[in-house]
Amino acid sequence: MKKIFFLLILVPTCNLLLAQKSIIKSYSNYFENTREVPFLHLNKTTFFVGEEIWFKAYVQEQNSQKLHKTTSNLYISIFDQKGNIKDQKLIKITEGIGRGNIKIDSTYTKESYYLKASTSWMKNFHEDNSYIQEISIITNEKQQTDNSINQEEFYEFKLFPEGGHIVSETINNLGVLIKNKNNEGIHISKGVVKNSKGVVIKEFTTNKFGLGSVNLFFDKNEIYTLEATLDNGILITQKTSIPKEIGITMRVINSNTKKLFIKFSTNEKSLPNLNTKTYTVFIHNTRNYQKQELTFQNNNTNYSIIINKENLIAGVNIITVFNENFEPILERIIYNHKKELYADIGITKINSTNDSLTFQIKNKSNQKLYLSSSFLPFHTKAYKPTDNIYNAFIFKPYIKGHIQDAEYYLSNINHKKLRDLDLLLLTQGWSKYDWSNIFNNHPKTYYEFENGITITGKLNKPLKSDQELLIFSGENNIVQVLKPNNGNFKLPNTFVHEDSHIQFGIKGKEKIIHKITPSLQFSKRSSYEILPNNYTDKIQNKKQLNFKIENLASTFKETEILDEVRIRKKRNIEEYENPPYGAVTFLSRQKMKNYIFSSSETVIDFLKGKLYNIYMDDGEVIINPRSGCTLKTNNYKFRPLVRLFLDNNEISQMLWITETLYLDRVKEIYYGRVFDNNSCEHVYIYSYSPAEYKNKKSTFSYYRVSKGFSKAKEYYTPTYNSYIDYKYVYFGDVFWKPDIEIKPNSYFQFKVPLNLQEKIIIYTEGISESGQLISKKHVLSKKTNQ
Template structure:
């Protein structure tokens, strides 16, 4: 909307007198760019234009002025809008938040754009399980399709008891830094003793002037935050002047946060005295500025946002001040502040013109940012209410109907637990993950609190959280770089397989499955290097690479090298040291709940330390019919440089075991110095007369196991299925080690403990694939447990239009 003269706006207001119009015209030179406004001397009310907004071109003229060469649009608006990056957000819905050491963490991933609509840009999500120090234990690559994906982490008894974390992000999110990754705390139980970790208490007291600084000769608002070992802690305190006179008092209101207001006298200094845990802290308040503008807000009204602009007598309006409304680099609007005739001026804005979630107000002086304040806007029009009611009971199962109050399409996940579940504490929801956390720096303690309707002061406490965010002085260039960073990291649409091959009988190269189905074809164009891109492949898949002639006739490459694929980096995470409870179980309770071997472990490829654990169980189960004591053997890893060699070459150079003849007559295997080795192939002992005729190639072998006995060795070699069926494999197979992790089918764990006595630790069901069609309803069926008092349903999800669904529903 092109700039309009203030006079034209006032003429539309019949309640204003001509004398006021005249005075207003002479003294209030406010420029409205996207806003239509009514302005009063002490109270100004704004409502955003309903027209299609646009930036006014600097070459356009109005009948009030000609824009200078360097305008606010050119310095701030256009750079924020130039090459705007897509903004992604991530949420993981977990089936519960406390797990036994042999449990499985089941989760569903949601990836959205800045408006909370499903993201169609990314197909790969990185999810990590971290220990209490923030070190990565396991990684998962989750396939994201139309904004959702599923996965799981298999736990085992190598994990110590305590606090762990889940971290999730897309590669593209790295453009915006580390603060926007999804982060959630969980508990893993693996210990008899319940105790608190010992350590020195670490206190942290912080002061946050509203807007970013204090001003002499004006009423100031300041936020106070007290942390004990990284978590909010109760406190009380006061502010005193240089004469030790109390001028304001305060006490913690929520999660170690509070605020107070006081008049900052000229040439005065102030100190905050804060008492927490019988410890008194003295913190000097920041020195106040001699002149300037304070930025305060009142967000208590559900429909109107009040913006209070304060100044003092020393401040002369010789500079140009502007207010920018935005959500990161998404510009909502901006307005120029007039030459104020009073030290306190109130602007009122209709909230329907702001976006859902955290909005930011930035104050500019001569196109340089000088103050900032965040506020939250709840969009009631996007609220979706959900109900669950019993539908039918059939044999040992119950059917429940899930219904929303609107006809819409939605993707949901539901965790079903006992009504008195001890293993579930909701601290993160899709609403907190999409509407709050991405727009706030640092860790938020229990963000789900601010979105639970039963918390009557949640809006007040949320504003307190945003007040205590603080603000770091930026130059305009630094601010623009922070909000609209340069493009560095790509969307990931799959995986790559790269390498080189020569000679080239043809220029067409194919990637095939184990069953010789062509996945992808590329044209080499006289190059020896190749790259198959954007592949939907999974860890553990077997691939083949072949040249193709006419009519897809395959030709085996003579010299083929496949690069070791480098995954996009998973990051460790800086965890603030905190004093946490190591176990949520008492000693006597653990004795009865001891779940060693109580939950069935599924088979899955996981990282290093745990991979051996699960693969060993699989190998023992597979080969025990052939070798009764297979559990005494260790699996030998086979390095890549042996893949084109034979068995005897591998034994010689990897195991120091070679064929020798005793007295030139009998052939046997010698290992080390004067020690012997025995060889079994598929459970059959290979005699001395047969050893010299063994010609197995490494690519014909699935596993090689060894059992050392006092320096001697017994080798168990197990051949591939193709070898056993006498099938000659012309093409080498490559095992995919860097691909998507396959989702597993959910199954409820089987417990050894008394389920009736400890029903609050049970896990009933996990439904990650619920879809609401246009009717806004669907059904789920769960196994009936008559011993339970009722069920707890944790429901999370979103609609195609970006409405978020987050409910905890209990049914007795």
């Protein structure tokens, strides 16, 4: 009998452990693969036709909560109001960061478009982590909002039982959400709760975001009515659902800074069914978890679990309760505040003139910061992003809904703001992760993790044994010599730009280059993207600008409204794109058009004429300085005494290129002594571009890459006709700085134009190398020291 009694206890215990292991295994497997979370910081969200959308891309790796070190291909898609894709750009992401721009040309004729940032790898997962932002286009006179619309038809009044359901004969906590037709919260100073007989039994309020909560004891089969009166006198109501007769409820108290309290309640009718059963309380956030057990007793209807917040991961955590059959029955999202989530910056004005302002951004952290800043007129109406970086990286990976004004909750955090944030999470319901997927539908790799663009090619006939295929593109940093296998070759993980060129040639024993035109195929350079239905549905009730724009055509100077203006002029050294360091001071410069040479002379011949010592060593070209030189390092094998650069790409380890680089293909050469510990001399060779060389006899064939990575332009401020006109003051652009990097406990100083503004607003977003987040709004004034 003792053995039998022991077995009766052991079997349920073993089943419990096996089932809990099954939860953990399924959960770990589901979140094993890395997930990407993109965020775009836009210079603004409302644009005139003729302007550019400027953006900085940040991509977080969800498991580490840091910048994604390996992702590279980010697709930026624009959709019209019907969800049709209008344009798409492929952006290169390096160490989790990229930038770009999109021209708003004359084809943008609608008032609204949607900008989406996503990767192919993201499509392997059931949850959508793509970034989506609505942008507004000012194309002509806007219509006034139709005030005749019946506002009562557009309010949103919802109730959210904490945990997911209501149980009778016990206390239930209900989250309250009230919004207007523009998705903005409605403050209710006094709402009432009535029972089925119309008797007021309780009152409730909502904050400025339309959020509140109310505790109610539910009688059996009782339905309560919540009533609220809007400022315009309209009475809105919402009824509770019919309570369950058997079950448990959950209430989370998250007001204590050190402890998290989870309270469970049930009723007398449920006790016989719950007696001795053990429920599992699983607290998780996709990369970490902990569990607690809750065993019910026949004489107790109330239970509590206390969690030390130090043991919880910073940020969002999800509490899921499983019954004895390990079915999820309750869920609640919470936020665990810790300072380690955030970095801080200080913004200080240094000085100002009539037309510009100099200021500095101070990094107050011990981590390197990567930032971007948008500068707009003080009275701007053009900056209304749906998400800042807080919302994108802290909340969106876990919740289904939207966090309105995340900056409010997470800037200058205090007890009231954390209470408001907890109310918001209460009204989010269950998380975006479906447990049926976690248990039964693990992600499958239908889409490969992309890293650049792979180019595969085929020659029309195999090369001879003494021939090699030369591939070069200064625009795309490609310098390759290959021996194709039966005429087939591959260039993996390239980052070729759209509208760029690749040159191909064949080199034999005679070291003469012959043209060759291979057939090429490229890996994926575009992505099929769709706009989720919930975004297209919103368009029907979209709020218009409610602002009349007159004489729009006079906003820009005439030349600025053209889609593209190209101006060609002769450049001097200071105007040369990416001139080498020392071009004006200690390097010598030789323009080939002023240099007499024969058609067979190469760069090697030129360097010999400049007294460089050049010889062959075991078939390799060796170039030594014109005079004796010693380095502080003895690692000569990897640090050549003379470093060569072709179109700003170093070719010091591929000097064979100079043997066949004829001077008639070279525009100019810089050479001379450098003052560093890595080499004695530098040689910079600049070749003619395809356009410049088209009239010359070429030994290379050129292939135009029509689709590839978008090449980010340097920011320019549009030239507006007036900087005091309301069109500029409300919707214009002052400045955009996407590439701010600040070392630990250091600062970044620069100057921005004022454009006749007394005050400008700076919107700064960013992240540290350890994943700490920055989102800050700051006003700079011409007259004050702030």
